[in-house]
Amino acid sequence: MRIVTAQELESWLTSGKVLEKDARGPKVVALDNGLFLKIFHTRQYPWLARLQPAAKRFERNAHLLKQLGIASPSIEETFWLDPGRGLSGCIYSPLPGIALEQVYSDCPQRFNELLPRLAEFIKHLHGKRVYFRSLHLGNILLLPDERFGLIDFLDMKRNLLPLNAWQIQRNFKHLENYLGRKKLEGFPLRELLKLYEEQH
The missing domain is CATH 3.30.200 (Phosphorylase Kinase; domain 1)
Structure with missing residues (x-):
């Protein structure tokens, strides 16, 4: 370099x-x-x-x-x-889009409509053996084409083996801690977890 x-x-x-x-x-x-x-x-x-x-x-x-x-x-x-x-x-070159944190703050109803797709996206990441410990609403973007994108992924890695239950739990615990720090009260975390578990 x-x-x-x-x-x-x-x-x-x-x-x-x-x-x-x-x-x-x-x-x-x-x-x-x-x-x-x-x-x-x-x-x-x-x-x-x-x-x-x-x-x-x-x-x-x-x-x-x-x-x-x-x-x-x-x-x-x-x-x-x-x-x-x-x-x-x-x-x-930055991704065009807005952070899910902003979507949630500006329009909770719109965010709730995206919740099933967010659960699917996280499940997809885990299914690809991607362990992104710092996954939270600030580094997931909603793109103009309605897809999700990721930013600020320095601590991400891809496992040789599928993610274990501890890693998945830690991912969601980090998200919970993030919501607490940002004072995003009322976030439907339980609903997100339920939708995640329903993914195949």
């Missing part, structure tokens, strides 16, 4: 719009050309992050999802921002 200069990064940050950030700095930036910059602030030891760059893992997961027929962002380039600290990034 090439190393992005400090001037190039500064240009992106100055001309773009920060969409997501944390205490360590910007994480997602909308660039003026319509593409997005994603910055991976590693929590690993720098030497480990250099061996397994987060940007490359993100790119591999995007390709895997596409191979499985699941919509995901198209990665244009991956690069180093600070190799010494294991800081990597990528430029990608």
